[in-house]
Amino acid sequence: xxxxLTKEAVALTPDWGSIVIPILLSGVLSFIAAFVLNQRxxxxxxxxxxxxxxxxxxxxxxxxQLEIDKMxxxxxxxxxxxLKYVSKNPDNPFxxxxxxxxxxxxxxxxxxTKGKDFLLALNTFLYSKNGELFLPRQLRNDLYHLRGLVHxxxxxxxxxxxxxxxxPDTVNSVNSLISGEENIHKQLRCLMGTEDRKPVARKx
Numbered sequence: 001x002x003x004x005l006t007k008e009a010v011a012l013t014p015d016w017g018s019i020v021i022p023i024l025l026s027g028v029l030s031f032i033a034a035f036v037l038n039q040r041x042x043x044x045x046x047x048x049x050x051x052x053x054x055x056x057x058x059x060x061x062x063x064x065q066l067e068i069d070k071m072x073x074x075x076x077x078x079x080x081x082x083l084k085y086v087s088k089n090p091d092n093p094f095x096x097x098x099x100x101x102x103x104x105x106x107x108x109x110x111x112x113t114k115g116k117d118f119l120l121a122l123n124t125f126l127y128s129k130n131g132e133l134f135l136p137r138q139l140r141n142d143l144y145h146l147r148g149l150v151h152x153x154x155x156x157x158x159x160x161x162x163x164x165x166x167x168p169d170t171v172n173s174v175n176s177l178i179s180g181e182e183n184i185h186k187q188l189r190c191l192m193g194t195e196d197r198k199p200v201a202r203k204x
Contacts, residue, residue, distance in 0.1 A: 072134040076191055096117075115153070149177075
């Protein structure tokens with residue numbers, strides 16, 4: 001009787017392995033699925049965040065570049081004030097240089113008063129207006145070179161208003177800077193997009 005009851009009890013005892021294992025397996029699978037989904041969501045969030053950061057950085061860079069371009073364009077426009085003196089054109093009332101022909105010879109002269117006005121305008125542009133910061137190296141060097149030439153001629157001569165350029169090297173430098181292949185005006189037109197050909201570097 002006891003043996004019979006024991007057999008019946010064993011028969012009625014549930015198979016815990018068949019119950020627990022599926023539950024555990026289901027729980028493990030659910031955890032793995034949740035973990036994978038969570039990782040995907042994290043990656044998605046990170047990607048969206050990085051895209052937002054990149055977009056903000058790009059927008060700031062574009063805004064900064066626009067501001068720099070505007071400042072550079074303003075500097076180029078301000079440069080026209082001193083450059084109005086950089087000429088040998090007899091029709092230009094501001095021209096600091098004048099060329100006179102004597103038979104087959106040519107003589108180049110500097111107007112002292114206009115030369116001083118040119119130096120004042122150029123120094124104002126370079127220092128007070130911070131225009132120097134936005135000039136390419138060649139154009140900046142050419143302006144400093146011309147300023148040095150004019151300043152030197154004003155210092156070495158007397159008080160006469162018309163100064164003849166006697167030194168051939170000085171005459172050649174002036175001609176190159178004002179009317180040469182890569183003159184100062186042409187460089188500025190190239191920078192402002194009104195001249196097709198880009199200036200070529202020239203040694204001073």
